[in-house]
Amino acid sequence: MRLVLVGPPGAGKGTQAEFVAAHLAVPKISTGDIFRSNVRGGTPLGIEAKRYMDDGKLVPDEVTINMVRGRLAEADALDGFLLDGFPRTVPQAQELDKMLADMGTQLDVVLELVVDEDEVIRRLAGRRNCRGCDKIWHMEFDPPTREGVCDRCGGQLYQRDDDKPETILNRLREYAEKTAPLIDYYGAQNKLVGIDATGLVEDITVRAIDALRSYGG
Numbered sequence: 001m002r003l004v005l006v007g008p009p010g011a012g013k014g015t016q017a018e019f020v021a022a023h024l025a026v027p028k029i030s031t032g033d034i035f036r037s038n039v040r041g042g043t044p045l046g047i048e049a050k051r052y053m054d055d056g057k058l059v060p061d062e063v064t065i066n067m068v069r070g071r072l073a074e075a076d077a078l079d080g081f082l083l084d085g086f087p088r089t090v091p092q093a094q095e096l097d098k099m100l101a102d103m104g105t106q107l108d109v110v111l112e113l114v115v116d117e118d119e120v121i122r123r124l125a126g127r128r129n130c131r132g133c134d135k136i137w138h139m140e141f142d143p144p145t146r147e148g149v150c151d152r153c154g155g156q157l158y159q160r161d162d163d164k165p166e167t168i169l170n171r172l173r174e175y176a177e178k179t180a181p182l183i184d185y186y187g188a189q190n191k192l193v194g195i196d197a198t199g200l201v202e203d204i205t206v207r208a209i210d211a212l213r214s215y216g217g
């Protein structure tokens with residue numbers, strides 16, 4: 001099965017990507033992983049991407065697309081894959097359709113994790129990181145015994161800038177702006193399936209697997 005996973009920050013996309021890919025027995029391909037392996041391997045694309053990143057600039061679409069193309073041509077991805085973090089925009093989605101058509105195939109389905117803003121804020125804004133051991137606590141779901149102190153190492157807990165409500169809202173708005181057209185694009189191809197991504201991680205995985213069954217998963 002060839003599948004793309006989309007969802008807002010805080011939807012637990014990385015975790016679901018792991019579980020769903022394992023269930024489908026396909027490689028999980030994330031843009032983060034592809035970037036790192038190209039940079040580590042010193043490939044021409046990796047060197048080019050690193051130059052942009054070192055300058056604090058966005059890596060151009062063309063570089064990202066070529067990295068994805070290379071990864072999808074690797075042996076383990078020929079019979080299926082789960083893409084996480086790509087495409088993010090309609091032009092990228094069009095490029096993906098083109099590269100798959102060149103390979104004589106196409107996407108089967110796009111799975112959207114649907115979670116409302118309040119839930120995302122509740123999940124992310126409750127997180128506290130330990131300065132000592134990096135463990136992540138949650139004020140609501142996994143609170144430390146003493147407020148502000150790590151049970152494991154006694155370190156001080158803090159909130160990352162990324163987890164502050166105003167930052168989360170900005171990230172959600174940015175996601176909504178960029179992704180809404182992508183959702184329409186795949187909806188028009190009848191490839192979009194949305195699942196409720198609230199609740200327990202295991203329950204969400206079960207919903208995802210059920211939803212994919214009618215697409216041959």
Ligand SMILES: [Zn+2]
Nearest residue numbers: 130133150153
């Ligand atoms: Zn700690």
